[in-house]
Amino acid sequence: MERDHLDLASPGKADHNDSYGSSVASRGDNMKHEPKDSRSSARAGGIGTSNQNHKDVAALAEEEEHDSDDEDNHSEDAQKQLVLYDPAAVGAGEIALDADPINSQPRRNSFPNYASRILPSVGAFTVQCANCFKWRLIPTKEKYEEIREHILEQPFYCETAHEWRAELSCDDPPDLTQDGSRLWAIDKPNIAQPPPGWERLLRIRGEGGTRFADVYYVAPSGKRLRSMVEVEKYLQEHPDYVAQGVSMSQFSFQIPRPLQDNYVKKRPYRPALPDENEPVNRITWIADNGDTDLRLGMPGPPLFEPLSQSFKKKRTPSKRMSNADAACKSS
DNA sequence: GCCACCGGTGGC
DNA sequence: GCCACCGGTGGC
Numbered sequence: 001m002e003r004d005h006l007d008l009a010s011p012g013k014a015d016h017n018d019s020y021g022s023s024v025a026s027r028g029d030n031m032k033h034e035p036k037d038s039r040s041s042a043r044a045g046g047i048g049t050s051n052q053n054h055k056d057v058a059a060l061a062e063e064e065e066h067d068s069d070d071e072d073n074h075s076e077d078a079q080k081q082l083v084l085y086d087p088a089a090v091g092a093g094e095i096a097l098d099a100d101p102i103n104s105q106p107r108r109n110s111f112p113n114y115a116s117r118i119l120p121s122v123g124a125f126t127v128q129c130a131n132c133f134k135w136r137l138i139p140t141k142e143k144y145e146e147i148r149e150h151i152l153e154q155p156f157y158c159e160t161a162h163e164w165r166a167e168l169s170c171d172d173p174p175d176l177t178q179d180g181s182r183l184w185a186i187d188k189p190n191i192a193q194p195p196p197g198w199e200r201l202l203r204i205r206g207e208g209g210t211r212f213a214d215v216y217y218v219a220p221s222g223k224r225l226r227s228m229v230e231v232e233k234y235l236q237e238h239p240d241y242v243a244q245g246v247s248m249s250q251f252s253f254q255i256p257r258p259l260q261d262n263y264v265k266k267r268p269y270r271p272a273l274p275d276e277n278e279p280v281n282r283i284t285w286i287a288d289n290g291d292t293d294l295r296l297g298m299p300g301p302p303l304f305e306p307l308s309q310s311f312k313k314k315r316t317p318s319k320r321m322s323n324a325d326a327a328c329k330s331s
Numbered sequence: 332g333c334c335a336c337c338g339g340t341g342g343c
Numbered sequence: 344g345c346c347a348c349c350g351g352t353g354g355c
Binding site: 209 | 336337
């Protein structure tokens with residue numbers, strides 16, 4: 001437990017996480033407030049301390065190179081979370097998590113392989129205190145987006161919540177904990193707030209799908225946009241928005257990452273296309289067919305497993321278009 | 332016919 | 344594995 005806690009606070013480790021979590025509750029069980037849980041929630045929150053910014057891949061690479069001396073990362077241990085909960089449990093004596101009625105309406109999918117079932121939706125927004133690591137509920141989506149926009153430079157503390165909870169301090173028990181009764185997902189830090197009059201919608205997909213979630217932007221006209229390309233196109237067709245100051249930098253289609261491993265179906269192994277410059281007579285042993293059974297027996301909570309993500313090789317900016325570039329190229 | 336939701340794919 | 348984009352389609 002202690003070690004986990006240290007892991008959480010470990011700058012090196014934290015540095016490798018891009019998590020700012022959102023969490024989804026898959027079950028509507030009661031939340032627990034035991035100290036033990038608070039500990040584990042702190043841990044979970046700890047995973048996501050990266051400086052990664054979707055708009056600055058180069059900065060990310062640099063961070064990774066200096067992961068051993070990022071001493072000031074502790075100030076960025078603040079985590080953000082969206083708590084998604086099972087709508088079926090709404091109203092069953094839950095604490096005030098249904099702060100976002102807009103997204104609390106039951107949703108169902110109706111796809112061939114998904115006998116109509118209720119989809120998770122965002123039930124609450126929560127951010128982790130950078131000091132005590134306890135999760136604090138954020139009263140509204142708008143406030144959450146406001147905090148998230150600058151979470152790296154302006155970490156969240158319990159005192160930050162005085163705006164809506166004057167008495168709150170780190171001595172108070174956590175508002176909620178990662179007790180397995182909810183679906184948690186790690187959100188991305190520093191996502192710009194949507195332009196005034198626009199809404200950023202996060203739709204959680206059903207378990208076992210190919211993706212965890214989708215982000216949509218809803219324009220004041222009601223038009224739904226689902227990619228930077230579409231946003232760019234839309235703004236070109238509606239220059240009045242641009243004249244009002246709406247710009248591409250205010251959009252991000254980054255989705256949170258589920259904390260629950262295997263929520264998203266693993267993509268089947270894709271053999272690389274034969275490289276004509278490579279010898280073809282290598283003996284191949286496909287060890288990973290996407291079956292994760294081997295992991296099931298792993299001891300300890302799985303909360304740190306997503307860490308491996310951040311160790312992926314760096315991308316060179318020249319080879320990877322930024323969102324803005326992509327949008328420009330599409331025009 | 333619309334659209335919310337999903338799968339698939341290419342790229343990194 | 345993650346990300347971005349977009350086509351397909353069942354249900355309304």
